[in-house]
Every structure is written in C-alpha cells, then in structure tokens.
Amino acid sequence: xxxxxxxxxxxxxxxxxxxxxxxxxxxxxxxxxxxxxxxxxxxxxxxxxxxxxxxxxxxxxxxxxxxxxxxxxxxxxxxxxxxxxxxxxxxxxxxxxxxxxxxxxxxxxxxxxxxxxxxxxxxxxxxxxxxxxxxxxxxxxxxxxxxxxxxxxxxxxxxxxxxxxxxxxxxxxxxxxxxxxxxxxxxxxxxxxxxxxxxxxxxxx
Amino acid sequence: xxxxxxxxxxxxxxxxxxxxxxxxxxxxxxxxxxxxxxxxxxxxxxxxxxxxxxxxxxxxxxxxxxxxxxxxxxxxxxxxxxxxxxxxxxxxxxxxxxxxxxxxxxxxxxxxxxxxxxxxxxxxxxxxxxxxxxxxxxxxxxxxxxxxxxxxxxxxxxxxxxxxxxxxxxxxxxxxxxxxxxxxxxxxxxxxxxxxxxxxxxxxx
Amino acid sequence: xxxxxxxxxxxxxxxxxxxxxxxxxxxxxxxxxxxxxxxxxxxxxxxxxxxxxxxxxxxxxxxxxxxxxxxxxxxxxxxxxxxxxxxxxxxxxxxxxxxxxxxxxxxxxxxxxxxxxxxxxxxxxxxxxxxxxxxxxxxxxxxxxxxxxxxxxxxxxxxxxxxxxxxxxxxxxxxxxxxxxxxxxxxxxxxxxxxxxxxxxxxxx
Amino acid sequence: xxxxxxxxxxxxxxxxxxxxxxxxxxxxxxxxxxxxxxxxxxxxxxxxxxxxxxxxxxxxxxxxxxxxxxxxxxxxxxxxxxxxxxxxxxxxxxxxxxxxxxxxxxxxxxxxxxxxxxxxxxxxxxxxxxxxxxxxxxxxxxxxxxxxxxxxxxxxxxxxxxxxxxxxxxxxxxxxxxxxxxxxxxxxxxxxxxxxxxxxxxxxx
DNA sequence: CATGAATGAGTCTTCATTCAT
DNA sequence: AATGAATGAAGACTCATTCAT
Numbered sequence: 001x002x003x004x005x006x007x008x009x010x011x012x013x014x015x016x017x018x019x020x021x022x023x024x025x026x027x028x029x030x031x032x033x034x035x036x037x038x039x040x041x042x043x044x045x046x047x048x049x050x051x052x053x054x055x056x057x058x059x060x061x062x063x064x065x066x067x068x069x070x071x072x073x074x075x076x077x078x079x080x081x082x083x084x085x086x087x088x089x090x091x092x093x094x095x096x097x098x099x100x101x102x103x104x105x106x107x108x109x110x111x112x113x114x115x116x117x118x119x120x121x122x123x124x125x126x127x128x129x130x131x132x133x134x135x136x137x138x139x140x141x142x143x144x145x146x147x148x149x150x151x152x153x154x155x156x157x158x159x160x161x162x163x164x165x166x167x168x169x170x171x172x173x174x175x176x177x178x179x180x181x182x183x184x185x186x187x188x189x190x191x192x193x194x195x196x197x198x199x200x201x202x203x204x205x
Numbered sequence: 206x207x208x209x210x211x212x213x214x215x216x217x218x219x220x221x222x223x224x225x226x227x228x229x230x231x232x233x234x235x236x237x238x239x240x241x242x243x244x245x246x247x248x249x250x251x252x253x254x255x256x257x258x259x260x261x262x263x264x265x266x267x268x269x270x271x272x273x274x275x276x277x278x279x280x281x282x283x284x285x286x287x288x289x290x291x292x293x294x295x296x297x298x299x300x301x302x303x304x305x306x307x308x309x310x311x312x313x314x315x316x317x318x319x320x321x322x323x324x325x326x327x328x329x330x331x332x333x334x335x336x337x338x339x340x341x342x343x344x345x346x347x348x349x350x351x352x353x354x355x356x357x358x359x360x361x362x363x364x365x366x367x368x369x370x371x372x373x374x375x376x377x378x379x380x381x382x383x384x385x386x387x388x389x390x391x392x393x394x395x396x397x398x399x400x401x402x403x404x405x406x407x408x409x410x
Numbered sequence: 411x412x413x414x415x416x417x418x419x420x421x422x423x424x425x426x427x428x429x430x431x432x433x434x435x436x437x438x439x440x441x442x443x444x445x446x447x448x449x450x451x452x453x454x455x456x457x458x459x460x461x462x463x464x465x466x467x468x469x470x471x472x473x474x475x476x477x478x479x480x481x482x483x484x485x486x487x488x489x490x491x492x493x494x495x496x497x498x499x500x501x502x503x504x505x506x507x508x509x510x511x512x513x514x515x516x517x518x519x520x521x522x523x524x525x526x527x528x529x530x531x532x533x534x535x536x537x538x539x540x541x542x543x544x545x546x547x548x549x550x551x552x553x554x555x556x557x558x559x560x561x562x563x564x565x566x567x568x569x570x571x572x573x574x575x576x577x578x579x580x581x582x583x584x585x586x587x588x589x590x591x592x593x594x595x596x597x598x599x600x601x602x603x604x605x606x607x608x609x610x611x612x613x614x615x
Numbered sequence: 616x617x618x619x620x621x622x623x624x625x626x627x628x629x630x631x632x633x634x635x636x637x638x639x640x641x642x643x644x645x646x647x648x649x650x651x652x653x654x655x656x657x658x659x660x661x662x663x664x665x666x667x668x669x670x671x672x673x674x675x676x677x678x679x680x681x682x683x684x685x686x687x688x689x690x691x692x693x694x695x696x697x698x699x700x701x702x703x704x705x706x707x708x709x710x711x712x713x714x715x716x717x718x719x720x721x722x723x724x725x726x727x728x729x730x731x732x733x734x735x736x737x738x739x740x741x742x743x744x745x746x747x748x749x750x751x752x753x754x755x756x757x758x759x760x761x762x763x764x765x766x767x768x769x770x771x772x773x774x775x776x777x778x779x780x781x782x783x784x785x786x787x788x789x790x791x792x793x794x795x796x797x798x799x800x801x802x803x804x805x806x807x808x809x810x811x812x813x814x815x816x817x818x819x820x
Numbered sequence: 821c822a823t824g825a826a827t828g829a830g831t832c833t834t835c836a837t838t839c840a841t
Numbered sequence: 842a843a844t845g846a847a848t849g850a851a852g853a854c855t856c857a858t859t860c861a862t
Contacts, residue, residue: 610811
C-alpha cells in the first residue's frame with residue numbers, strides 16, 4: 001500500500017508516476033526494472049520513491065490492484081446478468097469485453113502479464129491468488145449452466161473451468177500481448193468453444 | 206554451447222557438474238542461482254566455470270537441451286507408432302509416459318519448469334521455440350486422427366492442439382511439480398479429454 | 411538549545427514531546443532513533459521539529475540538561491548538609507538517594523546512559539563535561555572529610571574520587587539499568603565502601 | 616572470521632589491510648568507519664572486501680581477536696607465575712606490562728577502546744564477553760591471594776575484582792588513550808592500590 | 821588448463837535536513 | 842508558525858565476469 005504521502009500528491013504527478021512506472025515495467029519486466037530506473041524516468045528523487053512506496057513490490061501491487069479494480073468495474077456487469085443465456089454461449093462476449101477493456105487500457109492490461117514473467121516470490125503468490133479468484137468465477141457460472149440445463153449433467157465443472165482458463169492465459173493473453181487483432185482473437189475463441197461444446201470425436205468411430 | 210574443454214572432462218566430473226547445477230537451479234530458481242552457488246556446490250574453481258561455459262545461461266540451455274533429448278528418446282517411440290489407434294484416445298497414455306519419465310528424472314524434468322519462471326529474454330525465446338516444437342507434434346498427430354476418420358472432419362486441428370497444450374502446461378505441469386499423485390494427474394487428464402471428445406453441451410438445449 | 415518557538419509551545423505539548431522523545435531514545439538508543447521516529451511518535455510535522463530544535467543532537471542535549479537539573483534539585487540538599495557526618499560514611503545514602511530518584515524518573519535517568527553508548531563527538535564532549543562536574547563534587551566532599559579528620563591525612567583525594575566514580579559508572583549504573591533490586595545495589599555499594607575504608611591487606615602480611 | 620581468500624593473500628597485502636583498517640577505525644570510530652572508507656584507504660576494490668570478510672564486524676572482530684592473542688602472549692607469563700608474591704602487590708607490574716605492550720602496539724591497543732565507543736549490538740556483546748573473561752582472571756588471582764593469606768579472609772573477591780577493573784577501564788585506559796606518560800599512569804595505579812590495600816579511614820574516627 | 825583473486829557497476833534502502841506553501 | 846513534500850548523499854552488500862599466474 002502506498003503511503004498517505006503518495007495519495008496526497010497532486011493528481012497529475014501521481015498519474016505521471018503511475019504511467020511511467022507501468023510503461024517501464026511492461027518494457028523491461030518487473031524483475032529487470034530497478035528503482036533507479038523508475039526514479040530516473042519519473043524524474044523524482046530517489047528518496048521520494050521510498051516516501052511513496054515501501055519498495056518496488058509495493059508499487060507493483062498497487063498498480064496491479066488499480067488495474068484489477070478498473071477491469072472488474074468494466075466487466076462485472078456482464079457476469080451478473082446473463083439474461084437467461086448460458087455462460088458457455090456468452091463466453092465469446094466476455095472475451096470481447098476483455099478485449100475492449102484491454103484495447104482501452106493496454107498499458108495497464110499488459111501489466112497483468114508481468115505476473116507470469118517473474119520469479120519474485122511475492123508476485124507469484126499474488127498471481128496464484130488472483131488466478132484462484134478468477135477460477136472461482138468460472139466455476140460458479142458453469143455450475144449455473146449445469147443447473148439451468150445448458151450443460152450435460154455429468155460435466156466436471158472444475159476441470160472445464162480450468163480448461164477454459166488455461167487456454168485463456170496461455171493463448172489469448174499471449175495473442176493480445178503480441179498484438180493480435182480482435183478478429184484473430186475472437187475466431188480463436190469461437191473455435192475453441194466449439195470444440196468444447198460439441199466435442200471433436202466423430203460419432204461411431 | 207559448452208566449450209570443448211567441458212566435453213573433454215572425465216565423464217563423472219561432467220555428470221557431477223550437471224547434476225549439482227540442476228539441483229541448485231531447481232531449488233533456487235534460475236535467476237536466484239548464482240555462479241558462486243554453482244562453483245561452490247560443484248567444488249570447481251570459479252575460473253573453470255567460464256572455461257566450460259560462456260556464462261550462466263550457456264550452462265542452463267545446455268542442461269535443458271540434454272533434458273529434451275533424454276525425454277525425446279524416451280517418448281518418441283510412442284508417437285511414432287500409434288498402432289492403429291487414435292492419438293486422442295491414446296493421449297492419456299502419453300501423459301502416463303511423460304509421468305513415468307518425470308518420476309524417473311524428476312530433477313531433469315523440473316528444470317523445464319524454470320522456463321516459465323524467468324524473464325531472461327534468451328530463456329523466453331528458448332521456451333517459445335520448444336513450445337512450437339511440441340505443438341507441431343500435436344498438430345501432426347491430430348491431423349492424422351482427422352485423416353483416419355477418428356475426429357470430425359471440420360475440427361480445427363491447430364486450436365485443438367493449443368487447447369491440449371495449454372492445459373498440459375498450466376494444469377498438468379503444475380500438478381506434477383506440486384507433487385500430485387499419478388492417479389490425480391491421470392484422472393484430471395481423462396476428465397479433460399472426455400470434455401474435448403464428447404463436448405459439454407446438452408443436446409437440444 | 412531549543413528555539414524560542416519551542417519554549418512558546420503550550421506546556422502539555424512541550425511535555426509530550428519531551429516524554430515521547432525520551433522514551434524513544436531510551437528504547438532504541440540515541441544513534442538508532444531517527445527524526446522520523448520522533449516526529450511520528452510525537453505526532454508533530456517533520457518541519458516543526460526543525461523549528462523547535464536545530465537538529466537531533468540539540469534535542470538530546472536539551473533533554474539531558476533538563477534531567478541533570480531535576481536530578482540535582484533532588485540530590486543537592488544531601489550534599490550540602492552532611493550534618494556532621496563523613497561523606498564516606500554517608501556514601502551509601504547518596505547511592506540510595508540516587509536510586510530513589512532513578513526509580514521515580516526511570517526514563518529520565520536512563521537517558522544518561524545514552525551518553526555512554528554513542529560515538530557522536532558532541533555527545534562525548536558533553537559526557538566528559540558532566541563527569542568532570544560530578545568528580546568535582548566528590549573531590550570537594552572528600553577533601554572536607556580529610557579536613558574533618560574522617561580520612562587519613564595522606565589520602566589522595568583525586569584518586570579516591572575517581573575510584574568511587576569509576577565503580578559508580580561501571581557497576582552501579584549498569585546494575586540499575588539492568589534492573590537490579592535496591593538490595594543488590596546497596597549491598598554492592600556497602601561492600602565496595604568497606605574495602606575502600608578499611609583496605610584489604612591482611613596486617614602483617 | 617575472514618574467508619580463506621583473505622588468509623591466502625600475500626602477507627604484506629594482508630598486513631597492509633589490517634594496519635590501514637585499524638588506523639581508520641581508531642581515527643573515525645567503529646561506527647563512523649564505512650566499508651567505503653576502508654576499501655578506499657586500502658586501495659582494494661569494494662568487491663574484494665566482501666571476498667575477504669563477511670561484513671564490517673567480521674573485520675573488526677578479527678582485528679580485535681588478533682590483538683587479544685598478541686596481548687595474551689605478552690602478558691600471560693606474568694599471571695601464571697606470581698613467584699610467591701601477592702597479586703595485589705604485583706598489580707602495578709601488570710599495569711606496567713600492559714603499558715609496555717600498549718606502547719609497542721599502540722594502534723592495535725587503541726582498537727580495544729572502540730569496544731566502549733560503539734552502539735553496535737554485536738560489538739557490545741563482544742565487549743561484555745571480553746570483560747567477563749578479564750574479570751574471571753582477576754577473581755582467580757585475588758582468590759589465590761586470600762588463600763595464601765595475603766588478603767583479609769573476609770574480603771569480597773568479586774567486588775574487589777570489579778573495583779580494580781572499573782578503575783582500569785575508566786581511568787587507566789582513558790589515560791593511555793589520551794597520551795598519558797608511563798609515570799602518570801603508574802603513579803595513579805600505585806595510589807589507587809594503596810587506597811585499596813590499606814583503606815582510607817582514619818583509625819579511631 | 822586450472823585456479824582463485826580482482827573488479828566495479830549496480831542493487832535496495834535510510835535519513836538528516838531543507839524547501840515551498 | 843505549521844506543515845509535509847523534496848532531496849540526494851551515503852550506507853551495506855551482490856554478482857557476473859575478467860585477469861593474472
């Protein structure tokens with residue numbers, strides 16, 4: 001948590017520090033970004049940095065949490081009202097929404113990527129925690145789908161959630177980060193969902 | 206690539222360096238393992254290290270490539286003769302084989318995990334290259350499955366390969382690393398394959 | 411010397427600053443206590459500190475001098491009227507009085523201890539000065555004892571004063587600081603005084 | 616403990632580091648002497664320092680222990696053979712011997728002084744330990760004196776030892792450090808011993 | 821080739837004090 | 842006078858790599 005001193009800063013100074021730090025961390029990676037890099041780029045004295053944040057991780061987790069909140073505010077409404085449709089059928093729309101968010105907050109979004117690129121233990125713990133939270137949401141929504149008769153009764157919801165999430169992290173995140181187009185990403189998603197919905201096995205084989 | 210000097214070393218000295226280094230890197234992580242740690246644990250002079258390897262990364266990539274080769278030698282036969290069965294049906298057996306290998310060469314196996322824990326650019330490139338190689342194998346085998354009429358004709362083989370691979374890396378690797386039992390891992394696999402084979406959508410919904 | 415600004419402060423604010431600072435310095439040691447610690451604990455703005463005191467040492471020396479004065483007010487009456495008794499015989503009573511004072515003003519008392527725990531040159535000078543002052547008192551009183559025929563005529567008063575003082579600082583201070591009981595401290599004193607009064611050499615040896 | 620690397624150094628390089636460091640610490644005080652000061656004065660790279668010593672304290676304790684050993688080699692013979700005389704009568708000779716040693720190894724000797732000038736906890740522990748060791752020697756020798764009938768049977772040996780030691784540390788050390796002459800120091804000692812041997816109380820008073 | 825000492829840029833962090841409002 | 846942000850020199854320590862023997 002940043003100190004009160006940081007929160008007291010004039011808004012544009014605060015914003016500047018946030019943006020510059022985000023850009024730096026995205027460019028160099030969390031591990032490789034040093035406090036020196038940050039203070040130089042932000043043009044603030046080294047001492048000030050430590051008057052704002054406990055340390056590098058404090059800054060990082062602050063930035064990330066902001067992101068999370070922004071993202072949640074953006075996406076939550078979708079999750080909360082499926083309007084009688086199946087989550088599995090709407091999945092593509094969720095991806096689309098994430099994408100919209102990512103397009104608008106690219107820097108902030110990429111930051112989440114750093115969670116997968118570091119060896120820092122504290123950061124790793126944080127990532128694990130966030131993943132568990134997301135998986136829970138998936139599990140809930142999929143359970144609803146089963147209850148509503150959209151999915152086969154015997155489906156293992158936990159495994160399905162993990163499958164969706166794994167693809168999300170490994171392929172979609174990656175594609176976004178690498179600059180894939182909306183079309184590419186949505187096609188990939190549709191295709192994947194199709195496989196999962198209808199299966200790949202030829203009948204009678 | 207290690208220098209000729211390294212290759213000329215007596216076999217048991219070479220093996221010792223490899224084993225000790227692997228153990229260290231697995232325990233501490235690639236980034237956190239210092240050359241000091243290595244030379245101390247291996248009981249070789251600091252200077253020798255740089256006469257054997259260009260730098261820390263050179264050692265790492267050498268170890269990893271050895272691992273790859275060992276693993277390939279172990280697993281390749283399976284891929285090459287499906288004996289008239291579908292890859293998708295045998296997938297569980299491949300996982301089982303991987304598991305057998307991992308159990309027997311745990312240290313060597315875990316090393317691959319480091320690929321996902323490091324921000325070092327060269328390491329990342331390496332990982333990407335390895336992933337592409339594995340994906341290619343999957344694609345080939347799945348294409349065969351389609352040609353042999355085991356899978357629906359319209360299946361997007363590329364996406365399917367990615368889906369399998371994502372789950373493999375994100376869930377299975379993780380479970381192995383965390384010490385899951387064979388049973389747990391195979392059950393998870395079976396469950397996932399079932400979803401993919403038969404789909405999750407309730408008919409008529 | 412504190413600034414006029416400090417003296418103008420409302421009495422309870424002044425007292426609060428003094429007490430909190432003393433507690434901190436006693437707990438952490440003068441060197442280890444930072445101005446940050448002080449302003450945080452006192453709940454005063456950082457800038458105010460420097461409007462009250464020139465610097466950290468200025469505060470410390472002010473606190474110490476206050477202590478000295480309080481202690482003197484407390485103990486002086488004893489020194490000034492020996493009521494016809496020898497100082498050497500009353501020494502135990504002085505220690506008792508010091509002890510009483512220390513018990514009642516432990517925080518203030520301990521502060522003096524910091525004088526012996528710091529390498530700061532100014533602090534050292536201060537300590538030396540205070541010691542010289544105390545030694546002077548001892549010398550005066552012992553000289554009186556000689557004049558009054560309580561002590562042998564040939565006794566080197568200067569050395570005797572130093573001997574008493576050395577023991578006082580090295581053993582008694584220490585014991586008080588470490589939480590020795592009154593009994594322990596007075597016994598130690600009596601024993602020491604006995605040695606000095608009657609000597610240790612066996613007659614005829 | 617210095618590392619093997621340090622011990623492997625050419626003798627004159629080792630000696631140089633020791634001497635320069637001792638001088639520095641004596642001049643600036645242990646607390647104020649920084650590793651930077653040391654490497655600059657010794658003209659060795661910063662990294663080398665940490666290849667020789669764990670940290671500043673490691674160096675200091677090494678220097679001090681060397682000193683201790685040298686001093687012990689020098690003084691021990693005296694303690695071990697009192698040749699039928701009383702320790703209390705020979706005390707002056709011990710001080711003389713210490714003085715001789717100090718004169719010849721002034722730098723090394725002064726170093727011991729730093730023990731009393733620092734707030735460093737580790738150093739303080741060390742000092743306490745050393746003091747206890749010295750006190751033990753005093754107690755032993757004085758106990759012998761009592762047993763041999765040189766001192767009154769009822770003398771509290773512990774208190775006497777502490778008295779001698781306190782004076783030693785507080786007055787003699789100080790005088791040596793401040794550059795007192797042999798004569799001054801020995802006179803002071805004789806005078807103090809006289810007081811302790813024969814007491815100061817006028818008979819019949 | 822083996823050995824292990826040499827190197828110094830770079831890391832995080834602290835803190836007394838000054839400055840601007 | 843009160844406030845609290847600004848400042849940057851300085852501290853301890855690390856480590857990959859090179860050098861000299």
